[in-house]
Amino acid sequence: MKKAEQRARDLLRELGIDTPPVPVDEIVERLGATISREPFRGGISGMLYRTDARAVVGVNSAEPPTRQRFTVAHEIGHFLLHEGRPLIVDRHIRVDRRDASSSMGTKREEVEANAFAAELLMPEEMLRRHVEALVRDDAALPADRLANRLAREFEVSGQAMEIRLGALGFLSPLIVASG
Amino acid sequence: MGRFYDEFGRRLRRARLAAELTQEQVGAFVGLSRTSVTNIEAGRQQIPLHLLVRLASAVGVSPGELLPEDEDEPRRGKLEHEELLKGLDERSQGWARRVMSAVDAKGGEG
Numbered sequence: 001m002k003k004a005e006q007r008a009r010d011l012l013r014e015l016g017i018d019t020p021p022v023p024v025d026e027i028v029e030r031l032g033a034t035i036s037r038e039p040f041r042g043g044i045s046g047m048l049y050r051t052d053a054r055a056v057v058g059v060n061s062a063e064p065p066t067r068q069r070f071t072v073a074h075e076i077g078h079f080l081l082h083e084g085r086p087l088i089v090d091r092h093i094r095v096d097r098r099d100a101s102s103s104m105g106t107k108r109e110e111v112e113a114n115a116f117a118a119e120l121l122m123p124e125e126m127l128r129r130h131v132e133a134l135v136r137d138d139a140a141l142p143a144d145r146l147a148n149r150l151a152r153e154f155e156v157s158g159q160a161m162e163i164r165l166g167a168l169g170f171l172s173p174l175i176v177a178s179g
Numbered sequence: 180m181g182r183f184y185d186e187f188g189r190r191l192r193r194a195r196l197a198a199e200l201t202q203e204q205v206g207a208f209v210g211l212s213r214t215s216v217t218n219i220e221a222g223r224q225q226i227p228l229h230l231l232v233r234l235a236s237a238v239g240v241s242p243g244e245l246l247p248e249d250e251d252e253p254r255r256g257k258l259e260h261e262e263l264l265k266g267l268d269e270r271s272q273g274w275a276r277r278v279m280s281a282v283d284a285k286g287g288e289g
Contacts (some may be wrong), residue, residue, distance in 0.1 A: 036281045039273040047275055058278030087263040089275060 004112040007080055008119035020130070021155035022121055024072040028057050033079060035072065037061035046071035047089040048078045055079055066157040070117055077116030082109050121156050122164045123172050130154075143171050185222035186247035192220040194238040194245065208237040 014020070015030060028035050033055035039062035047058040057075040059068050071090070078088050090110070094102060136145055141149075144162070151161035165171045195205055202216040209230060218224040219234070226234070235242040244285075264272045 034282050036278045038274055038277045040270075042270060044271055044274060047278060049275070049279060054282075056279060056282045058275065060274075087275075089267060089271065162271060 003078060004081055004116040005119040005124075008077070008116045009123060011076075011080070012120065012123060018126065020126060020153050021069075022123075023072075024069050024076065024120070027076060027120075028072060031055075031076070031079065033057055035059060037068075043091045045090050046075050047087065048075045048085075049087050050079070051086065054083075064157070065152075066155060069121060069155055070157075070160065073117035073120045074113045076120065077113035078109065081112055081116060085109075087137055118164055118167075122154050122161065124168055127164070127168065128170065129152070131165070147171075153160070181222065183247055184225055187245060188222040189222040189239065190245045190247070191234060194235075194240045195220075198238045200238060205237045207232070209233040 011027070015027060017023070017027075025035055033050075035057050036037070037059045040060045041062060042108070044060050045063060045067065046060060047056075049056045057072060057079070059071050059075075061068065063071070065162065073116065074090065075088075078085070082088070088109075090113075092133050130150055131146070134141060134149060143165075147162045147165055150165070151158040156164075162171075195202070201213075202220070204211045205211075206213045208217045210233075211230075217225065219226055231242050232246065235245055264275055267275065
């Protein structure tokens, strides 16, 4: 897990990205891969297909934009962390659970790709700065409204942001402070 | 085509040098002049199959080790992805094919 998150941090640093929203489509292009969006009614979020010559990130474009961003970030994770797999099709990438119900990758790979995606879209240090700025402006900001404001800035779903804030322990001081 | 023989020549040369043989020695073993061996290594001469086998024994490798990969990657890729898609249900296969072909249609050669 640490390896996946570190890889996401390294990538952001290499590309000089330090403000939200993280441009995931642009990152795919800069890594020399191509994005292909096709709608699908059903339980597929995305896929990664690669040959020696090319890599394609497939995204289910029928899903909400924030979900699509998570899918792209997740596939970038597979691309950088799991070489040697020519095709991975991801069914319903779960933002909310560690036991990703997927897919053609192994369970460990899905967990790693999710950890990578969370750090890529909501990098811990970037998020900390934004939490601190918002709390400085309004110390009485309720946790759910804080999560929503941040979700808009980072272009992720409110649910994904709440989970991320919780996982990083960023919400607990607020709850203590307001309680 | 030219690329194929260039690469074949490079592999032959590498194997010959690894075996510490001269072009004359290899030529004598397979019944060719030194100049012919030079031409083959430079990719200038397209050799018949039996000579591939002879050259391979001369330099002590299997014929396969002298042969370049298939450059027709897109076609090979197609066969491969049909194989890969077998694990999916039909609708998912359809979607995955659309994803792949949308990119092919954009004509990305790289």
